[in-house]
Amino acid sequence: MYTYNIAVIGGGAAGVIAAIRASEFNKNIILIEKNASIGVKILLTGAGRCNITNIADIETFVEKFRNQGKFLRTAFHRFSNQALMDFFESKGLKLKSERQGRVFPSTDNARSVIETLQKCLKESEIDILYNSTLLNIIKKDDLFEMALPNSEKVYAKKVIFATGGVSYPETGSTGDGLRIANRLGHAIIPLKAALVPLRTKEAWVNDLKGIALENIRIVFLIDGKKITSDVGELMFTHFGVSGPLVLDLSGKVVEFLSKKKEVKLIIDLKPGLDTAKLEIRLLRDVESMGTAKLLTVMEGLLPKRMARVFLRVANVNPDREANQVTRNERHIIMRMLKAFPLTIEAPLSMKHGMVTNGGISTEEINPRTMESKVISGLYFAGEIIDGAAPSGGYNLQQAFSTGFLAGEEAAKCVR
Numbered sequence: 001m002y003t004y005n006i007a008v009i010g011g012g013a014a015g016v017i018a019a020i021r022a023s024e025f026n027k028n029i030i031l032i033e034k035n036a037s038i039g040v041k042i043l044l045t046g047a048g049r050c051n052i053t054n055i056a057d058i059e060t061f062v063e064k065f066r067n068q069g070k071f072l073r074t075a076f077h078r079f080s081n082q083a084l085m086d087f088f089e090s091k092g093l094k095l096k097s098e099r100q101g102r103v104f105p106s107t108d109n110a111r112s113v114i115e116t117l118q119k120c121l122k123e124s125e126i127d128i129l130y131n132s133t134l135l136n137i138i139k140k141d142d143l144f145e146m147a148l149p150n151s152e153k154v155y156a157k158k159v160i161f162a163t164g165g166v167s168y169p170e171t172g173s174t175g176d177g178l179r180i181a182n183r184l185g186h187a188i189i190p191l192k193a194a195l196v197p198l199r200t201k202e203a204w205v206n207d208l209k210g211i212a213l214e215n216i217r218i219v220f221l222i223d224g225k226k227i228t229s230d231v232g233e234l235m236f237t238h239f240g241v242s243g244p245l246v247l248d249l250s251g252k253v254v255e256f257l258s259k260k261k262e263v264k265l266i267i268d269l270k271p272g273l274d275t276a277k278l279e280i281r282l283l284r285d286v287e288s289m290g291t292a293k294l295l296t297v298m299e300g301l302l303p304k305r306m307a308r309v310f311l312r313v314a315n316v317n318p319d320r321e322a323n324q325v326t327r328n329e330r331h332i333i334m335r336m337l338k339a340f341p342l343t344i345e346a347p348l349s350m351k352h353g354m355v356t357n358g359g360i361s362t363e364e365i366n367p368r369t370m371e372s373k374v375i376s377g378l379y380f381a382g383e384i385i386d387g388a389a390p391s392g393g394y395n396l397q398q399a400f401s402t403g404f405l406a407g408e409e410a411a412k413c414v415r
């Protein structure tokens with residue numbers, strides 16, 4: 001019976017770096033991946049450009065993961081964003097940072113990240129089993145027995161679970177590792193989509209689909225109280241709202257939606273103008289446009305396609321002559337420009353989330369080693385672990401940092 005020192009399950013960011021790091025201490029490592037290639041999800045990241053990490057300091061990374069940040073501190077220190085960038089640069093992949101500190105490969109192509117990782121795997125002489133799905137795992141004495149399809153078995157002294165969450169299941173992340181770990185006795189924090197588009201009650205958003213609003217402020221409210229707010233870019237879709245701003249704030253919104261609360265979304269379409277300035281601008285516009293239609297005035301203030309929908313929602317006649325617009329109508333328009341209202345019904349389903357929140361409870365993982373507190377010799381890395389951060393490269397860094405730490409610690413402990 002052949003026994004590997006370490007088996008890594010899952011060839012995403014976390015699993016690949018875990019295998020590479022482990023191989024620096026120890027040979028005789030196997031990587032088991034259900035797809036025909038590593039990093040299928042990496043290809044989708046950063047809209048195909050892969051936002052690998054962020055130049056923020058480590059404390060910012062910790063904060064981004066909110067309640068789970070403290071758990072990740074050791075991993076972020078052990079393999080920091082700088083160490084990750086140095087790693088890729090030392091392997092010949094040039095990087096660049098963009099707005100909000102987001103780091104991308106200079107190629108602007110996620111494939112170059114995968115090619116770099118593939119090269120490292122090859123140099124590390126790691127055995128790779130592609131198209132192999134781990135079905136189950138049992139621990140007998142100090143050995144893990146892993147069941148693969150066709151009654152195939154693989155044995156290893158240490159196992160690293162890096163099978164991801166349940167978002168975008170077509171990439172291979174279907175929650176297998178969570179189910180298997182649960183059978184082994186691990187508690188699973190209920191799964192929720194993070195960074196997820198939101199469905200609105202108002203079906204008329206369909207008329208706005210494809211419109212992107214830049215530099216607007218959004219506020220999510222419950223019973224009139226703000227729960228979260230920020231400035232950025234929102235995109236209308238046929239079902240509701242998406243875009244970086246919505247995705248980043250969605251975690252908080254999902255939390256409240258799951259408590260069956262009604263969440264209002266208010267869009268300030270003109271955050272740069274206070275009400276007084278907006279009133280002057282609107283008055284000037286309607287007066288100077290004379291007999292032109294109000295719709296034409298609004299087309300100067302909003303994306304063209306949005307103007308008609310806006311007036312319909314405001315219940316103001318778009319064909320009224322600009323100089324006939326009443327004071328009351330002007331006030332309605334102004335109120336709507338500062339607080340365009342929508343009602344959030346639900347997040348899209350978990351599989352449409354960019355990241356899965358929830359997963360293996362961090363209470364049951366040693367933060368210094370990533371080893372399970374339930375089953376010795378079993379380690380976790382990446383998105384399978386509870387917690388999620390907003391967009392900006394933080395989630396991939398979490399996968400790389402925890403993978404690196406798990407790989408190193410598992411390898412050091414092999415006897």
Ligand SMILES: Cc1cc2nc3c(=O)[nH]c(=O)nc-3n(C[C@H](O)[C@H](O)[C@H](O)COP(=O)(O)OP(=O)(O)OC[C@H]3O[C@@H](n4cnc5c(N)ncnc54)[C@H](O)[C@@H]3O)c2cc1C
Pocket residue numbers: 009010011012013014015032033034035038039040041042044045046047050051052053132133134135162163164165167168171172173174175176177353354355381382383384392393394395396397399
């Ligand atoms: C559209 C999209 C865009 C994103 N953009 C960014 C971004 O720009 N920056 C960022 O930081 N984060 C981004 N993320 C999040 C980021 O991709 C994830 O946080 C990260 O890839 C998680 O890595 P992982 O290795 O833990 O899991 P995964 O990448 O999900 O890898 C898990 C691997 O395990 C394999 N596997 C699963 N079950 C089994 C099994 N039973 N047997 C064998 N293999 C198995 C899967 O096939 C998969 O290859 C994005 C996510 C999505 C969906």
